[in-house]
Amino acid sequence: MHSFMGLGRAVRGLALGMLAATAMATGAVAARPFTAKDMATLDRVSDPQLSPDGRYLAYSVGVVDWAANRVNGTLWIADRRAPAQPPRMLEISTRPAGQARWSPDGTHLYFLSNRGGTQQVWRTDPEGAAAVQVTNLPIDVRSYRLSPDGRTLVVALSVFADCPTLACTKGRQDARKANQVSAVTFEHLPLFIWDDWQAGERAQLFALKLDAAGGVAGEPTRLMTGFDADAPGRPFGGDSDFAVSNQAVVFSALEPGAAWGVTDLEGLYSTPLDGSAPPRRISPVAPGAYGKPTLSPDGTQLAYLAQKARGGGDVRAAVMVRDLRTGADHEADPGFDRSAAGLAWSPDGHTLYATAEDQGRVRLFAIDPAAGKVRPLTTGGQVTGVTAGGDRIVVSQDSLMGPAQLYEVGPRGERQLTAHNAARLADFAFSTPEQFSFKGWNDEPVMAYVLPPQGYQPGRKYPVAFLIHGGPHGSFGDAWSTRWNPQVWTGMGYAVVMVDFHGSSGYGEAFGHSIVGHWGDRPLEDLQKGWSAALAKYPYLDGSRACALGGSYGGYMVAWIAGAWNAPWKCLVDHDGVFETRTMALTTDITGFAEYETDGLSWEKGEAYERFNPLNRVAAWKTPILVVHGGKDFRVPLGQGLAAFTAAQRRGVPSKLVYFPDENHWVLKPQNSVEWYRNVEDWMRRWTGSETVAANRSATAP
DSSP states (O other), X not given: OOOOOOXXXXXXXXXXXXXXHHHHHHOOSOOOOOOHHHHHHSOEEEEEEEOTTSOEEEEEEEEEETTTTEEEEEEEEEETTOTTSOOEEOGGGGSOOEEEEEOTTSSOEEEEEOTTSSOEEEEEOTTOOOOEEOOOOSSOOOEEEEOTTSSEEEEEEEEETTOSSHHHHHHHHHHHHHOSOOOOOOSSSOSEETTEEOOSEEEEEEEEEEOTTSOEEEEEEESOTTOOSOSSOTTTOOGGGEEEOSSEEEEEEEOTTOOBTTBOOEEEEEEETTOOSOOEEOSOSSSEEEEEEEEOTTSSEEEEEEEESOOOXXXXXXXXXXXTTTOOEEESSTTOOSOEEEEEEOTTSSOEEEEEEOSSSEEEEEEETTTTEEEESOOSSEEEEEEEETTEEEEEEEETTEEEEEEEEETTEEEEOOOTTHHHHTTXXXXXXXXXXXXXXXXXXXXXXXXXXXXXXXTOOEEEEEEEOOSSXXXXXXXXXXXXXXXXXXXXXXXXXXXXXXXXSSSOHHHHHTTTTOTTTHHHHHXXXXXXXXXXXXXXXXXXXXXXXXXXXXXXXHHHHHHHSOTTOSEEEEESOOOOHHHHHHHSTTHHHHHHHTTSOTTTOHHHHHHTOGGGGGGGOOSOEEEEEETTOTTTTHHHHHHHHHHHHHHTOOEEEEEETXXXXXXXXXXXXXXXXXXXXXXXXXXXXXXXXXXXXXXXXX
């Protein structure tokens, strides 16, 4: 299920949102502009986990250590039987902690921490005063799951397939670090995954027996001996990619021996927890991608996602349910033209909760697998996590109006449970987004968002940031982001326009697939028509002072626009974008994705690759362009950015290159994020003629 994954998605509490709107409308609340440093240093709420009885709610909060240039994980807990008491940080969070998971009886809270030197499984209780180490393995634990009876712990580790023990893997890793020879050899793909050169390890699952006291009893049992594939999958796989019963583990993985990045056809496999038999495929043999296995509470049903033919972002992910007693499969959401993502069962096993993109939002849906009916439980914003326990459902949700908080979802709507960052957010009056639609390619409806600048005054015109999302099967919707965040641009004094062009996710399978083979025409037509529609509808947009910006596929589109539609733009910003389509297909870590999107191998389908190749239109480049690239980006490798900058220089086009040697496809380190925005803002002000307001400057934010 690969894509260029260029840009992340962009609810703050209702009261704060109303405060921001009121401040904009009346000017009654003194507010200062929101800056990149404000964004980068906010706490980050995620991963809600209800105890089985629904009483306790544990969750993660990422706290930025600005001086150390990193985000440290902390664990918090709320007692739902004492709603008047605010959530509290557990004492064990004096050292980094994350991925909290409850024991089946709710008496213990397990978590991951590197407080002992390597990342291991630890546990505490709801008081959270003391941490007890559970695993003590020589290598890091990547993720884990407990069996329903609490007697087995399944852990994901990166090991050498031919090493009989974990000590063997550790020894090889230590020897590699000590070796003065830096040469690395390869005889097959992949060379790298995301930002990591491959060195021979595989992600594999192991089972550890737990004694009555909850400690590990005996040595780990390897569950995937001889299985030539990763589980969980890399680079972003986790505990949602495998499910554990009292007897077996079900996991998703590529077909053994398949090259990562060439194919994304994952299957479902099952193997016993005692390691007595090798993994066997249990998903349909028909070509497709199958993932996110999720066992019902009573262990009789297995829910999973299924994509026909391939696992691309344009192919709908259907929710399937298998009766493990009979082996019969059926689709739980027929007729629902959206792709489910995360899955969770209700405690009674009668309902499935699924998140899915839907017209510029990510909503939570309830699915009745017996009746095949789907109903929405949330409206706006982006749901990023869901948990169910007792009679409660809790989600983490963000929006364009603020970062994630936790909400309880019930028959009367959503009730906010947390208020992290509230004191800091009170300083700002965020711009209120408005979604609009227009007729795009093929006269089909296309959705877009517009935001006025912070401090907007009727009758004035403002410069514009025209943001283009990546993927290309992605979306710039009603979501908060710690990377591309529209509220940072509105804080600079810019209006923002974002178009979900054909190919975007959340609008149905046909809409998503329409971009395949058409990277440079159908989405460009949508962007052109969306820009015209925005200028006609919103008179505060100054079309003579606008810059187009994009990352990944959005960066590709910026490079394409530079030669195909440069008249409206005073400047361009190309972040980690594709510049030359043929070499891109042979140097990215997901060469199979490039081949799918362009209908074949680059040496066999040369005309298709050249049809929308930005290199072929460099002769028409004239708009000043800022190129940004990460040195560890293997999704869109560094050479693409270097080539775009060199082409601009040789054409005599005003241009600038910003290089982050320690960042990948995304700029993640807090100080680097602020520096990214500083360069972007300087570039935009230089070419739009916008005045520099000291209070708006990212570099001077407190």
